[in-house]
Amino acid sequence: MNDIEHLAPGDDRPWSPEEAASIARAVNRAPSVHNTQPWSLSMHDRVVDLHQREDTAPSQHDPEGRDRTISCGAALTNLVLAVRKLGWRADIAFRDDPEHLASVAASRRLEPGPAEIQRYEAIADRASHRRPFEPRPVSGPDERALRSAAEELPPVRARWITGDAEALHLARLLTYAARVQHADQTYQRELASWIVQQADSKPSGVPAEALGEQGLGAVGLVSGATRAPDEAWLAARVESESVLLLSTPEDGLRAHLDAGAALENAWLEATHRGLGASVMTQCLQLGEIRRGLARGGGGPDSVQVLMRFGHPVAPVPRSARRPLEEIFDDDPR
Template sequence: MVPPEEIAAFVIDAASQAPSVHNTQPWWFGVHGSRVTVHADTDRRLDVADPDGREMLISCGAALFNLRLAARHLGHTAEVRLWPDPERPTLLADVDLIPDRPATADERRMFEQITRRHSHRGGFTADRPPTGLSSTLGAEARREGAVLRVVADLRAIRALAGLSEVAEQTQRLSPDHVGEIARWAPAPGNRRKDGVQAGAYPREAAHTDPHFAARDFARGQGWGRTEARHLTGDRTGTVVMVMTREDTAADWLAAGQALQRVLLRAAEDDVSAAFHTQALEFPELRAFVRERYCDGAHPQVIMRLGHAEEETGGGVRRPEAEIARDEP
C-alpha cells in the first residue's frame, strides 16, 4: 500500500503542472493524512489585471482538476468540498483521497497529457483539428459546469481579434500594467521557477489573419526564442470561449476545471491552445463580449486551438517545498 504522504506528493506534483495566468502558479497545498487542501496564494494575484481574483481562481481550478485526475490515476476518488471554512476564504477546497476502483484507460490517457500539454504563443499550421473534436471538447466543458463555444462566424472572430488588440495596446499604455508584466516576465538567464520565461514566447510575434494580439512579455528588449521561418505557422486556428452561466467565485473555479479538462483532451490529438484574455481584463470590454457574443453567459477565457509545428516544452515550476505544507 502506498503511504498517504507519497500519494499526496504525487497529486500535488500533478496539480502544480496546471496552466496559470502569466505562469504565476497562484496556489499552495496543505497535507493532512489522506486529505489535501487547495489554497489560493493571493500574493501571486495580478493586482492590476485581475483585482477580483477571477483569473487567479481559474488558474487554481485548473490545478484542482489535475489533482482530481491524478487521484484517479492512482485508483482513488477525490471527494471535493469547496470553501469548507467561511473564515478562510483562500482555502478553496478540502480534497479527501479515498481508495477506489482502478483508473480507466481513458483516465490514464488523459493523465498522460498533463506533462505534454503546453500553452502556445503564435500561429498554427494549416492542419485542421480532427472532425468532431469541437463537440468532444464541448461535452468535456459541460461535465465541469461550463460551456465551450466555438466562434464560427468570421465577423465575430474579427471583432474578438480587434478587441484583443484594443485591450493589449491599452495595457501597453499603462505603466501599472507594464510593471506587472515586468514582474512576471523576467529577463533571460534568470533562475526563477515561475513567470513567463523568454523561451516560452517567440521573438517575433506571428501575424495571423484575423490577428489576435500577443502579450508584450519582451517589452521591446528583443527577448524570446528565434524560430525558423518554415516552422512558424500563420493560421489563426479555431477560436473558442469558455463561459459560465453565472459569475461567482465558484463559477471561476469551475471554469478553470473545465478549461484544463478541455486542454488535456485536446492535447490527446496534439492540439494546443493560445490564450488571448486581454479584453476580459477590462470590465467594460468583458461586458461587451458577454452581451454581443455570449448570449448573456459570462466569458471566462478566450483562446485559439490548433496544431503547432514547434514544441516549446513545459514551463518552469516551483519546487514542492514552496507549494506543499503540513496542514494542522
C-alpha cells in the same frame, strides 16, 4: 465535480510520501497566470485541501484575482486526476472561502477510466503555445471532443467562435484591449517583471522565448514588443484557428474555479490529441471586453476564458516550477 457535505474517506491511513509527491507533481504542472502557481496543498487522512496563495498575485494584470482563482481551478482538475490515477474515487467539497477553496477526499477504491488516464498522462506534456499554429485546421471530431471535455464540468458552457461576423467582432474587441493594455505603462512594467530570460532560474514567470510578437497568441498577452494588429488581419487569424469561449451563468469565486477546471480539462484533452493551446484572459480583465463577448454570444453568461487551439509548429519552452516541498502548506487551516 459535485458539492458534498461530508468527506468520509474509506481508508484511515494517511497519504504515503510517494502518493503525496505524485499528487503534488500533478498540481505543480497546472497552468497559471504568468506562471505564478498561486496554490498550496495540505493533507490529512486521505483528504487533500487546496488553498489559494495571494502573495504571488500580479496586482495590475489581475486586480480582482480572477485569473488567480481560474489558475487554482486548473490545479484542482490536476489534483482530481492524480487522486483518480492512484485508484481512488475523488469526492470534492467546495468551500466558500478564497483561501481554502476545496477539499478532495479519496472516499473509496475506484479504478480510473481510459479518458482519465489519458488526461493524467497529458499533464506532463501540456504547455502554452503562444506562437502561430500550422495553417491546417483542427478537425471536426477534435473540436467536438474539446468542447465536450470543457462541458463535462457544469455549469461551464463552451462555444466556438465561428463565421466572419463573430471573428470580426472578436478581432475588434482584442485590438481595442491590445491598444489599452499596450499604452498602460504601469501594467507593462509589471508584465516585464514576470518575463524571464532563458538564463534565469526563477521558479515562476514566463520564458521570454515562449512569447510571440504577432498573431492571435501574441495579442492574448500584450507586451511592449507586441505589434498592434490590423482588425481585418486579426479576424482572418481568428477564423484560421479554433477559438473556444468558456462562460458561466454566475460570476464569482466558484464560477472562476469552475472555469479553470473546465479550461484544464479541455487543454489536457487537446494535449492528448497532439494539439497545442494557449489561454487568453488578459483582455478579459477589461469589463467592456467581457460584456462585448457576452452580447456577441446572444446570452447573459459571464465570459471567463478564451482558448485557442491548433497544430503546433514546433515544441515550446517549458516554464519552471517551484520545488515540490514549497507546495505544501505548513498551516493546514
